[in-house]
Amino acid sequence: MARGINKVILVGNLGRDPEVRYSANGAAIANVSIATSESWKDKNTGEQVEKTEWHRVVMFRRLAEIAGEYLKKGSKVYIEGKLQTRKWQDKEGQDRYTTEIVANEMQMLDSRGGGTANFDNNYDSGQSSSGGGAGSGGGQPEPVPMGDFDDDIPF
């Protein structure tokens, strides 16, 4: 159940290779850094300006494994997920907050990448994978050729 909608959609490129680690129960967790950017001409100087936004994306379980296996620095991806702000303590013991996108869908957009991976990814400290959620099978995101699909366009 949910009250409210909390949805993020990103299309961007990885700034570095995914970092994959494993939780106590063996579930993969991947951290991915994604860049989106905008550019415009500055009104005063007339110069072209570019601003890059970096997004901290976290994936769990099978989605994290797929990220670790198929994504790398420079990869272009579609990400769908939700915002989550975590509280943590820095070395001085002060409260700090970090906002991340918890991904529940990922799609590789590079030429020969392919396929969507769609799972329920949540912090899941201990009690196994999940249930009613979604998920399924996982499996390789087998690059489906889209070759000559122009045959049966119904319009």
Added chain:
Amino acid sequence: MARGINKVILVGNLGRDPEVRYSANGAAIANVSIATSESWKDKNTGEQVEKTEWHRVVMFRRLAEIAGEYLKKGSKVYIEGKLQTRKWQDKEGQDRYTTEIVANEMQMLDSRGGGTANFDNNYDSGQSSSGGGAGSGGGQPEPVPMGDFDDDIPF
């Protein structure tokens, strides 16, 4: 698995009560008509113009049951789903196409409504749920534990 993203997000009002029927295997199917509208001042006449767009939304299984039970003419809802164009034959035997939004998430936005219903809904003509997809049919929308991250963010 999916290649590509096919996503629709609607916030609008029901033009009439949902129509719920049942498939051979007992799964509920709801048809819902949702209006979204835009208005603007006509550049020439200076008059305020309004254009309403009607969306044909279809829901399956538990989501359809919830729609049938809680939604009615005038209800405001958030809908997330995918586009699907069905081919059918009219009485003259001619091919016709109808585009619908197959909902996979619905949220009632009226004051005393409440909560999201989130399922996988697919045409499901007999052979039960399907596969590669996600989901699972109906049942309570039991979400997934997310560990103990703090709730109280001070801003």
Added chain:
Amino acid sequence: MARGINKVILVGNLGRDPEVRYSANGAAIANVSIATSESWKDKNTGEQVEKTEWHRVVMFRRLAEIAGEYLKKGSKVYIEGKLQTRKWQDKEGQDRYTTEIVANEMQMLDSRGGGTANFDNNYDSGQSSSGGGAGSGGGQPEPVPMGDFDDDIPF
């Protein structure tokens, strides 16, 4: 121009009244705190758990004025915007980061609210609007004529 997609969609309730202030050039800036929440039954204890996520939303210019005028604590809103992480220094001079949603569309979802406000909102520290982007600041959201397509769709 943009490379990549950076999009956030929220439906939630304001945790408190909007805070509106004005920049040096007189443009309104509104800060809004929006809650979205999820609840589920804990697998171990069997208890119903709820987790609320708080989103820091910032609006500019006309959109900020509308927020200040029409929104209040408890208001339900639809927000569309983009993620932006700002760097700042705390009193110890340490770098801190805060992630916000910069709204470009807002829609009040309460019974007697109404209508969308749709603008381009960007940090705009002095040198006015910007360029490559779209929009332009404030003013009436005068939409665009769409020809005379029929309104009454019979389904």
Added chain:
Amino acid sequence: MARGINKVILVGNLGRDPEVRYSANGAAIANVSIATSESWKDKNTGEQVEKTEWHRVVMFRRLAEIAGEYLKKGSKVYIEGKLQTRKWQDKEGQDRYTTEIVANEMQMLDSRGGGTANFDNNYDSGQSSSGGGAGSGGGQPEPVPMGDFDDDIPF
């Protein structure tokens, strides 16, 4: 102004080259056919099944010109727009309805494509471009290299 949200997000491939034509007032109109697909293993036969959905996308003005110039059969694109159902008469004089996505944002996702084109696109039968809307600016979507952006990731 709008009451309601009517939003479509697509990532898919063009099934054929864009078809560009011009309205009486010289504004470009592009029709684009976009495929998204899903595949899953049939529960009964155990075979892998694939279902392709075709989306009829229409673009106007500068966005249409960019589509005509840069997109071709097979191109992968991100599209954002709204649903619109048009009524028309077939040769027998019968009412027919066609649902299209009217794009207001497009982004080429192929390796060396690049950049977003973001405009207001609406049917615009006669009275010229529009106003308060957004966009314009136009200009080439100049492929911005994203080379080695790993330097300044702040996390």
Added chain:
DNA sequence: TTTT
């Protein structure tokens, strides 16, 4: 057929 909704909603403002």
Added chain:
DNA sequence: TTTT
């Protein structure tokens, strides 16, 4: 701090 909201909402159910």
